[in-house]
Amino acid sequence: MNKQILTGKEIVVSVGNLKIGGNNPPIFIAGPCSVESREQILETALALKKIGVHILRGGVFKPRTSPYDFQGLEIEGLKYLKEAGNQAEIPIITELMDEKNLDIVLEYADIIQIGSRNMYNYSLLKTLGNIDKPILLKRGMSATVREWMMAAEYIAAYGNTNIILCERGIRTFETYTRNTLDLSVVPIMKNETGLPVIVDPSHGTGIRELIKPMSKAALACGADGLMIEVHPNPEKALSDGHQSLTIEQYKELFEEIN
Amino acid sequence: MNKQILTGKEIVVSVGNLKIGGNNPPIFIAGPCSVESREQILETALALKKIGVHILRGGVFKPRTSPYDFQGLEIEGLKYLKEAGNQAEIPIITELMDEKNLDIVLEYADIIQIGSRNMYNYSLLKTLGNIDKPILLKRGMSATVREWMMAAEYIAAYGNTNIILCERGIRTFETYTRNTLDLSVVPIMKNETGLPVIVDPSHGTGIRELIKPMSKAALACGADGLMIEVHPNPEKALSDGHQSLTIEQYKELFEEIN
């Protein structure tokens, strides 16, 4: 177990019939920051499916800065998300925060997301190396390119190379945007690891108006997909409302790009 | 569970007869980055005890950037560390990386360290709220003051206020030092949370020659203790040798400060 596995040789990740990476067309992942109710996620799923979205996202275990903030609907939310994915006939992705919930998330989700806060959680990464579900590995909020590569290598070293990388902005001195979206990692990480790289302009900027231009930029430099927060009613969202697009706004973005 | 618990009221943490924080004299934690062998940790423990060190540190589960680097002696190392602490008659501290090893670490260690990479691991923090051992919570490598406060609050909110905070440097543009030691958080965090705050100048600078001046600075602005890497033979250390003091160098620092 001493030879680096991710060395730049192209890896295409399959989710059902969907192919991510390589020369495949970019994939579109969308959905609310949090699953808030059965109605909310069902409505969103059906609307997004109609627009052409490939994968439905929705958080059910939420890593919140304050222990007193909404922590997600947890397993109940996961069931709603699954039901929504089933009705809309699209695969679902959700974040896993710990090993405790691995089995249930494995049972329901098609892709397991590891969030920025857990990119350095090597125990969890090793565990994910032992399963064969695709993993979406977000960059840590101040992770260097090498640290991110090595985090992916932890998963690969233990046996799972079905990894999708996701740039979501880094922490810098700038306060105008929520994070500084670092698009240079798209060509860098694709070249260094061979893995597909997608971009999350919602967290990457934190500003609704910037999502469209940064989505175009991401695809222009080679991103294999986009993950964007969409909420049927951002003003009432329990988290990240200010950076969520309405379904209508997302539709416009989707059509302009495609 | 909605009212902030850590509001600045002074909290003194007890480890056996040792009191940390408040008006108590600063505590000295020292030992190698990694427990490497029974001999190494025994030799170090006895020498440090003789110098006057209060708590022995030693890593047995190591969060390493690369999966191919030395990952620690794990449970075997923990037993060596415990034996060394027993022989030297000083309490021990070691890092816990995941819930899987919580029971065994609880059994052996006197203080449980949560490293920078796990400061945002809210699932683990919640679990630590349910035990009553003291927790040493390192600042995340780019954690803001508020995020660090809230990480401690996760532990407190679930019932455990025996928390020691540890500044270990933050990530900035500067490359001369390994990290930028941010001493302003000593008065800030003491005031905001009431918890004891100690400083780790070894990781905070990454440069052996800077450990003494920065230790003095840390105490001058109110730090409740220092955690310093000491190795009987830094040149042969399996990790962090370049920033470790020899026992002789540590003795000189200890005497100059006390």
Next chain:
Amino acid sequence: MNKQILTGKEIVVSVGNLKIGGNNPPIFIAGPCSVESREQILETALALKKIGVHILRGGVFKPRTSPYDFQGLEIEGLKYLKEAGNQAEIPIITELMDEKNLDIVLEYADIIQIGSRNMYNYSLLKTLGNIDKPILLKRGMSATVREWMMAAEYIAAYGNTNIILCERGIRTFETYTRNTLDLSVVPIMKNETGLPVIVDPSHGTGIRELIKPMSKAALACGADGLMIEVHPNPEKALSDGHQSLTIEQYKELFEEIN
């Protein structure tokens, strides 16, 4: 003199017949980091003109970190640059470092560049407000969006609104790239100031292979132009050779983009 002038109303900057900003097609600025000899700049100018470049760049006063590094050919270099621009029939841009050389630079250059190191040089900015030549104002290496806006406002407040902004990467913890190219400022600065915004992917990444993908990304999110370092023989360049494209590489990039 108390009302903000740059408020988002679109400003198109003219350089001879060239229009920059608004709905005009993107402009291409290229040339060596430093003017090194008459032959070098003439050869480059003629080759770039043939490819379709709009403006020739070349540094003659060089702000170097070390006082012992090559400081540029100064006025002699400026004359070579002018001659090259004349022969190739394209306007020229060069950096001004101080007021002392303002008159001579004004006489020769078509656009005056203010580099990152002088973005906060408010005395110089005020002086540039009193002339009517176009100014290319690079973002400071750790300038916030607001500071950059206000630096442009210094020029505008004293009477000159012929300003082109240039993103060239910011300083972050990342060391893989020379700087972190922050493309989100393209839509932000265009919207906040109304000024044209161009991108310099050469300094923004410091890596030859990243220039093409980041150029495409810059244009995709609305950049009004690109400034790229090109050298007939990068291996022998006196400065920034590793991030310079050969003329052949630039031609390929230019054709692929246009």
Next chain:
Amino acid sequence: MNKQILTGKEIVVSVGNLKIGGNNPPIFIAGPCSVESREQILETALALKKIGVHILRGGVFKPRTSPYDFQGLEIEGLKYLKEAGNQAEIPIITELMDEKNLDIVLEYADIIQIGSRNMYNYSLLKTLGNIDKPILLKRGMSATVREWMMAAEYIAAYGNTNIILCERGIRTFETYTRNTLDLSVVPIMKNETGLPVIVDPSHGTGIRELIKPMSKAALACGADGLMIEVHPNPEKALSDGHQSLTIEQYKELFEEIN
């Protein structure tokens, strides 16, 4: 002019009878951010002299982020500052922003301050190499240790080694403090350059309550002095009031430290 001059050999800077650096006791520089009126600076100077301050500071040319903010009393203010220094019988320091005002500042000031925004202004630094007044060179807001060393080297290379370095905090992701005070540069810069290094905890933290603990920390790690903002009435200050101490607060700090 090709051999590095500042190589770590100790340099003591003289200002009248005052010696700065080496084994000399720390010097105390204090005064308002801006000279606002004859009365304000006279009152401050006399009060500070009585406390024991060695050097009076006061800004008359102010580098403000916005062109519409108070830009200083300029030459009128310089005359007030000089008069105050004369009456209190202490030397004065003020910031120079450009060559235009060099002669008048040279005539009045005992030390010339180069602010953070001009640390990379190499033209100005070269000019200061040709005079023999002491220069206080602040670190740029995101200047690396090497860049700061080389900025000092610019002055030294042109003939003036009467340089005092001043750490004033760097720009990081943290927003709780105005800047992150990087005290590790005190031993680093003293060792690398041999020059005296002082610390400005007022800009370094931006928070009145942190000035005392960080002053103590600065001296504990070897700083050769402190520069602190003091205003007779911070609430009415035209700039930086929130980080200024009252004369009474400064007196308390001065006595506690001495």
